[in-house]
Amino acid sequence: MPETEEPDLGLINSTVVIGAGLLGASIGAALTRAGVTVHLTDAVFSHARVAASLGAGTVDKPDPAAVRLVVVATPPRSLAAVIGEALDKYPNAAVTDVGSVKSRVLHQLQSTGRDLSRYLGSHPMAGSQHSGPMSASPDLFVDRTWAVTPHRQVSEPTADRVRLLIQVCGARYTAFTPEDHDRAVAQVSHLPQLVSVLMADHLLGIPSGHLELAGQGLRDVTRIAGSDPDLWEQIIAGNVDALRPELEDVRTRLDELIDALDDPAHKVRAFLQRGVNGTRQIPGKHGAPAMDYAQIVIELPDTPGALAQLFRDFADAGVNVEDIQIQHDLVRQVGYLAVSVEPGHLRDVQEAMRAAGWRLV
Amino acid sequence: MPETEEPDLGLINSTVVIGAGLLGASIGAALTRAGVTVHLTDAVFSHARVAASLGAGTVDKPDPAAVRLVVVATPPRSLAAVIGEALDKYPNAAVTDVGSVKSRVLHQLQSTGRDLSRYLGSHPMAGSQHSGPMSASPDLFVDRTWAVTPHRQVSEPTADRVRLLIQVCGARYTAFTPEDHDRAVAQVSHLPQLVSVLMADHLLGIPSGHLELAGQGLRDVTRIAGSDPDLWEQIIAGNVDALRPELEDVRTRLDELIDALDDPAHKVRAFLQRGVNGTRQIPGKHGAPAMDYAQIVIELPDTPGALAQLFRDFADAGVNVEDIQIQHDLVRQVGYLAVSVEPGHLRDVQEAMRAAGWRLV
Structure with a gap:
């Protein structure tokens, strides 16, 4: 599924979210915003209702046969049981979960003897100190890593639907074996x-x-x-x-x-x-690779207001200064400022600073 | 020295700051702002010059006999030597340092046989990931704890001057033995x-x-x-x-x-x-005691827009909501919101919410 193609939301319409806590309600909110019908359930009905009132979906019950995707977002110890029930109850749905440990749940499911071609575990790297639907946000997963953990039985339609879920939530897809x-x-x-x-x-x-x-x-x-x-x-x-x-x-x-x-x-x-x-x-x-900033070293003349002028010139050049260090020349007794900028901007910044009359080292 | 009395800045005018890094330059900036003449020195002259250009003092040399306070803010391994030199060079000054370990430096100084009545070690609980004078701020110590570590030889004028330094920097004074x-x-x-x-x-x-x-x-x-x-x-x-x-x-x-x-x-x-x-x-x-917030529990009716209205009413009542939790009643299937507010505001908030028509539990 190339990124440029418009995603076919029909693949996951409708979706059931089981567990309307922070993660479940946020997933519901992201899918709802994208136009997917989301049915919310929770062992505590008021959680589902609050999540629904915040725009995460509806508490109306779906036609089980029409459900294409089920997201299980319940506490860890209940996961295997709830996933198993979902596979039974929604015969045409792919089922995923958002639990933070994958192997044990998979083994528990395998030990039930179920066909697991419709189950693919996943784990979004998002959370908050706050739990519960009140902290939910459709943007909770934007730019976050969301790992899937394929096993040998997973069918292609199942994998496609979980991938689409991750795409709609704005997260970055990655895959690991459950053990890794x-x-x-x-x-x-x-x-x-x-x-x-x-x-x-x-x-x-x-x-x-x-x-x-x-x-x-x-x-x-x-x-x-x-x-x-x-x-x-x-x-x-x-x-x-x-x-x-x-x-x-x-x-x-x-x-x-x-x-x-x-x-x-x-x-x-x-x-x-x-x-x-x-x-x-x-x-x-947010999972971006650690950036190695480029450094510009500028000689600091011994005149009043030089620093203030330097920072005005940086601002005029539209430079985002990432870090500043002072360096020194023990012999000449002059100061240098080492300024870190994004590598892509290095040349532009150098030119702008030279044009403004600064001496670059 | 009661807080209400105007501090006599003459007690610490002029002050020498040795070491113009983050801490030294910030102390210089706070004292300068208060009207104290600060003389900055640094083994690397350009550090002192940058600190001076940022308003932390002057690089002009003082009359040693006129110096009333010396603050040593050099790296840990040089402290004992620099403090000893300062006691010798500024015969009328109280000398303090801002090092983060106190016993060893005191023992090193005691082993030199010097009269230590003019030395009182201290340790402000402030810092930053960034070092050097560029990150300095006269407000670095505001509301931070600043510990002094008295020993038996400290004279009263010495203790008064260090206490005044801490007061002018806006920090909270506390005392420990060096060992504690x-x-x-x-x-x-x-x-x-x-x-x-x-x-x-x-x-x-x-x-x-x-x-x-x-x-x-x-x-x-x-x-x-x-x-x-x-x-x-x-x-x-x-x-x-x-x-x-x-x-x-x-x-x-x-x-x-x-x-x-x-x-x-x-x-x-x-x-x-x-x-x-x-x-x-x-x-x-910032050293304030951990606050136990007071909790208000409000019944959440099953009407559209109820949550939005609730938060508008909080805002109208001027309530700073510190934390929110959802609670549930499994039998009645209604939701409750538990809202944490500052204890002093509890009664006002309760009245305002009742007046706005909410049912408090």
Whole structure:
């Protein structure tokens, strides 16, 4: 399905969304906005009703035979049962789910002996500290990664419908085997969750007066530790096998770090540098590749108002300054400003700055 | 010094700031704005000049005998030497520093045999991912905690001048013994730094494709791991004794967590709940105590536009809605919205919502 072709929404019209929480209601809102009829259900009817009142679909019941797509967005521990029921109840629908662990659910479904050609698991990389339909948005998935986890039985029409769902939600499609997916989320999602909890748990043992000295760093590291323990217990229970070796690896390197404390200048320094390198592995915001900015170095003359003028000239040139560093020339005692800009704009910025009379190094 | 009294800025006029990085330049800017003459120096002269051009003071040299306060804001490893030189060079000045570890510097100074009645260490809880004078702001310390760490030799005039510095910068004064301070920052600053690095370091060992699935949680947990390794090596080297037992405690609980994986429903659940409780220990933004919001529960009638009307009524009542949750009544099948507001506004909001025709539960 090339991106340029108008998607055939008939493929997924109508859709049933089971579970009208943040994810389900947001999917409903995105599909509804695109023109797809969405039927919302929830074990708690008022959730479905609130989601419907926010534009995520209708609480009217569909003709089961007319349903083309079912999205299961219920809590992790109920997924296999609800997916199985959906396959039975909607005989012409592709069924997907948005759970964050894939292998165990697939194995549970396989163990029921069902034909799974109409089931394809998926996992959108979106969420919020807030849960429930009140935080839902049709734009929740825009530019986010949405992984599908194909297994051998998946039929082509099923794959097409799930791909269309992802397209309509504005997300970026990617595919993993269920096993690779679960290993990946163990590493980049479940492990950070437990590391954050480990740090937050530690705070229970320290004098409360000491927390007066807490800064933004502690808040950032522990933010996700405040997440719903009930949800996370289910996620971790579903992915214990992938998580255990990751935690054991962290323990090994924690042992190394404790030993390294005797040699801060070399061993701790190397550890800290590995941390910096590690953060550079993370793609930029919303899954865009981490950008290497281009740098322009400008000599800073010793005249009043020079800096203010420089920034006015940047603004006039339409330059988005990404970062600024000051550099120095110990011998000549002049200052330099190193300015980071998007690589594609490098040449234009250089020309504009030269034209404005600045000396580039 | 009662807050209501006009501060006598003559006590700290003139002030020398040694080290024109983010902290030094910001202190210079705050004092300059208040009317204090600030003399900036830096081992790299262009740093001082840029800070001066941004309004943080002058690069002119002071009369050493006329200097009343010296603020040392140089990198950690140079602190003791620079403080010692400042005590010698400015015979009538109180000297403070803004280093993040206090005991070791004090012991180093004590070992020189100097009279330390004019030295009082301090530590403002402010910073930024960006370093250098370009990010400086006279408001950097407003409402931030600024700890002083008195020792037995500190004279009263010295304590008064440092307290005035903190007041002029708009920060919140607090006092710790050097040992308690260092234990506290080990717990709430240095340990989170190393935990963040531990997580970021781990990313170097995983397939890069797996990072496609990274979300905001990983970015938050690892953000501070991207900090300057040179600075952090110095901080850690200065506080190894306080850090070691904290890291060892984390290792003990990591061992427990790995064992707990066999029993997610009870042991992992309890661990996750402790994490939530831990995050609640952290005071609110800018050192304000964590606020317990008051909750109002409103019945949500099944009429179109009810939610939109509710939020219009909140806005008309001038209510700052802090959080929203939906609740449900399984029997009556009606929805409730639980709205969190500041406790002081509870009664007003209740009255306004009742007056607007809503049913409060």
